[in-house]
Amino acid sequence: MKKILAGILCGLLCFIVFISYRVKVYGAQVDNSQKFTTAEDIKNKRIGVLLGSVQDDYAMKHYPNATILQYKSVSDVVVALKSKKIDAAFYTRETMMEILRNDKSMEFLEKNIYENPIGMGFNKNNTKLLEDFNGFLKKIKSNGVYDDMVKRWITDGSQSMPKIVNKENNGTLVIGIVSDKGLPFTTVKDGKMVGFDVEMAQRFAAELGKKLVFSDMEFGSLIAAVSANKIDMITSTLVITEERKKKINFSDSYYKLGAGIVVLKENLAKYDAETKQEVGKQSFIKSIGDSFYNNIILENRYMLIIDGLKITIIIASLAVIFGTILGMLICFMRMSGNSFLSNIASVYIAILRGTPMLVFLMLIFYVFFASVNIDPVLAAVIAFGMNFAAYASEMFRTAILSIDKGQQEAGIAAGFTKIETFLYIIMPQAIKQVLPVYKGEVISVLKSTSIVGYIAVQDLTKAGDIIRSRTFDAFFPLIMVAIIYFVISWLLTVLLDYMGRKIDPRSRKRFKNKNKIIY
Known part of the structure; x- marks a missing residue:
């Protein structure tokens, strides 16, 4: 049996990898007969932008006839362009310049659509930290440190962090950041964050003598996090806009960020078809080998997967344990003769089962625990556990009700108390009834944890996004x-x-007979 399952798994892996290779090589078959010359040529095309970015807003206003596709990370935008899901990528000029250093299949259609000032974001009530940063910014601009940072990260394309001494004797500074924003500002290399914004944050923390803690989250969650005091400040190439000023305070601008439009080189009018890269000539084995090395071995990226897997297992396991215990309590309340307790349980079940898991997770972290400095992992365990309890309680109730009432009456008639009757007669049978459904719900919780990246938890899915x-x-x-x-x-x-087989002797016997070799 194990050999058969292993064979199926290997076959599935090979099939998926082969399909991905074919898609990667040939891409989507789209008609790109119209070549691009200027930004005006994409006015009715498909444009990819980062969700919630200023490019998103600009594209909506200036390209009303285009199809605007919003993605949650720059890597998603670039991947969509390379796989021909979009015709053009509209994003930060400096980040795109860094990407084009290493990928010759794309090129700027327009390199400088506009420029916007960027700054650090702060809670409206934290004026002291804002003043400290503005003073720090003036200091590094006057002593040449800032110019050196710009030269290394943005002009020269450096990927190495300098050594910054920090005494860390004055508390902690929690900074919200997006780890997959992209160089030159932020990325992950050898398991550590590097980039212009990362160095700026480290130098500021050292100036204050505070221990620096990065809270890695989705771009769209940053302003909500600093407004709720989950983080002390934001460093993530945050463009200063009037709308954002209503929610948070901005520091003095520390850079003017450009915006550019990138397309596939083959779709440019000036592109010479004879120089087109023949990606299809690369062998299947070499392609898989290169992908394995680049995604797993290089820069010890497998450690991201291992660490993310640990977090995923911890959240899922604790959520199931907590949810099972809470589910038993809710089940007891639902089945009690007390109408008040029963109504509370019914309302709880209705609300939790009717609320999308992502929405509930965000509510738990940013609203219910807004004034509490709670660990995001603990918040995730509570959210998933409460959601699991709503489903588990109904499973338990249905299983208990499926047991014939005559058995309870017989137990009491035999001299058992109600509690003893439930523990020794009803519960063992109910467990056998509920286990198949319970199993499916446990697996559902495991898969649902893939959304915890929205509250700055680096789980397995987030690790994949960083890679x-x-x-x-x-x-x-x-x-x-x-x-x-x-x-x-x-x-x-x-x-x-x-x-299940250990609990049910008859099931264990059937399993043994099924696997018994007959001569």
Whole structure:
């Protein structure tokens, strides 16, 4: 049996990798007969932007006839362009310049559409920290440190962090950041964040003598996080706009960020078809080998996967344990004769089952625990556990009600108390009834944890996103993460099936007979 399952898994892996390779090589078959010369040529095309960015707003206003596709990370935008899901990528000029240093398949259609000042973001009530940063910014601009940073990161394309001494004797500074924003501002290399914004944050923390803690989250969550005091400040190439000023305070501008439009080089009118890269000539084996090395081995990226996997397992395991215990309590309240307790349980179940998990997770972290300095992992455990409890309680209730009432009456008639009757007669049978459904819900919780990146938790899915932000490989990281989830789900299924056989002797006997060799 194990050999068969292993063979199926290997076959599935090979099939998915082969399909991804074919898609990667040939791309989407789209008619690109119209070549681009200026930004005006994409007015009715498909334009990819970062969700919530100023480019998003600009594209909506200036390209009303275009199809604007919003993505949650720059790596998603670039991957969409390379796989021909969009015709043009509209994003930060400096980040695109860094990407084009290493990828010759793309080129600027327009390099400088406009420039916007960027600054650090602060809570409206934290004016002291804002003043400290503005003073620090003036200091490094006057002593040449700032100019050196601009030269190294933006002009020369450096990827190495300088050594910055920090005494760390004055508390902690929590800074919200987007790790897959892209160089020259922020990325992950050898398991550590590097970039212009990262160095700026480290130098500021050292100036204050505070221990620096990065809170890595989705771009769209940054302003909500600093407004709710979950972080002390934002450093993520945040463009200063009037709308954002209503929510947070901005520091003095520390850079003017450009915006550019990038297209595939083959779609430019000036492009010489004879110089087109023949990607299809690369062998299948070499392509897979290169993808494995770039996504797993290079810069020890496998450590991101290992660390993310640990977080995923911790959140899922604790959420199931907490949710099971809470579910039992909700089930007891729902089945009690007290109408007040029963109504509370019914309302709880209705609300939790009717609220999308992502929305509930955000509410728990940014609203219910707004004034509490809670660890995002703990917040995730509470959110997933409460959601799991709503479903588990109904599973338990249905299983208990499925047991014939005559058995309870017989137990009491035999001299058992109500509690003893439930523990020794009803509950063992209910567990056997509920286990198959419970198993599916546990696996569902495991897969649902993939959204915890929205509250700055670096789980397995977030690790895959970080790797994609460095390699811009559309397929390998996603397939790798999908396979890992599949393997964990399969192992969970095997474990829960084993528990079911231990609980039910008849099931154990059927399993032995099924696997018995007949001569």
